[in-house]
Amino acid sequence: MVEARRSEILSLVQQHGELPVTELSKLLGVSEVTVRSDLKVLVDAGQVRRTRGSVRLPLDIRRESPIEETRLEHSAAKRRIGRAAAALVRDGETVFLDVGSTTTEVARALSPTLQGVTVVTNGLNIALELERLSGVRVIVTGGTLRPLQHSLISPYALDILRRIHADRLILGCNGVHAEHGVTNANHEEAEIKRLMVEQAREVVVVADHSKLGQISRAHIAPTRRVTTLVTDRGGTQPSAALRDAVLDLILA
Known part of the structure; x- marks a missing residue:
């Protein structure tokens, strides 16, 4: 108790x-x-x-790093996770694609043969990555720019998201914990992520092994809301409690 x-x-x-x-x-x-x-x-x-x-919550004294730096951390693992998550997207779906270095790898791995897919993102760099895909329509949320992450936050971003229901959300984060759920380091971005979770039928969390068992500042969603957790086989493996908490687990 x-x-x-x-x-x-x-x-x-x-x-x-x-x-x-x-x-x-x-x-x-x-x-x-x-x-x-x-x-x-x-x-x-x-x-x-x-x-x-x-x-x-405790102060995090680490500076926020540009996405160009964070994508170099566990880069091979993130590429594998990106390919595995991208393979879940089907023709005709509407997909929320969250900001972050791992979700950027998802954007890069989406198949050029996809047709009738709509991707809604608050990541400017992700929108640019998707320009190459003729069968994918890209909707950018709008909002206020966070330069280091190339992400868009409120005001205005929430207004767009409330009008859209997605088949699946591909969600980045800073921590996935069996008890404390999915968390993020930035409160403003977490607000966007929480609404994406509410508006999506399925939630696919992409997180390399360094995020497993971690708890960051801002709550996004309880672990029971995670349809699929996509992580890598290197380093720390998902605990038994975390494996039991999510519906499906993919090791890339």
Whole structure:
């Protein structure tokens, strides 16, 4: 019971970014004394940090790297994951293709024989990658540019996405955890990703082995919402709990 409550605290903080202790007490139906006791354990474990009267996720002191740099990390694995995920796309589908270095590899691997496919993306570099495919119509969401990632965020991006229902979403992330779900380092991008999850029938998460078991700042979706997890065979392998949590697993 105690562990479940602490997991719920962590999940709530991931979703909101920061929460007052009084609000956590109300949401959990326990006293503020109990919440503070739980927070001490989470703080000692480095999973959250306390501010005056509130709790938030730990500071990530790493700078955000340009996508041109991150695509070099585990590049061979990302290419294999990209090919495996691209093979899931069928003629006539509407697909959300999320931003990121691994989803860029998906765009590069999409078959030139595809016909009648509509790809909706908030990634400018991904839209340019897809120009070569005559059978793919590309819709760019619009919104405010995040230069390092070539991604578009609110305002306006959400307005477009609310009007579209997709057969599948191919989703990038910074962490996939059996209990804490799919998470991302940037809150603004996570907002876009959450709406894509809501608007998609199937969710395909593409994540190299370094993302497995990791928890990042912003919650995207619970693991039970993941239809397929596509990862690589190198390094850390999915835990038994993670394998059980997703509907399907593809090792590229």
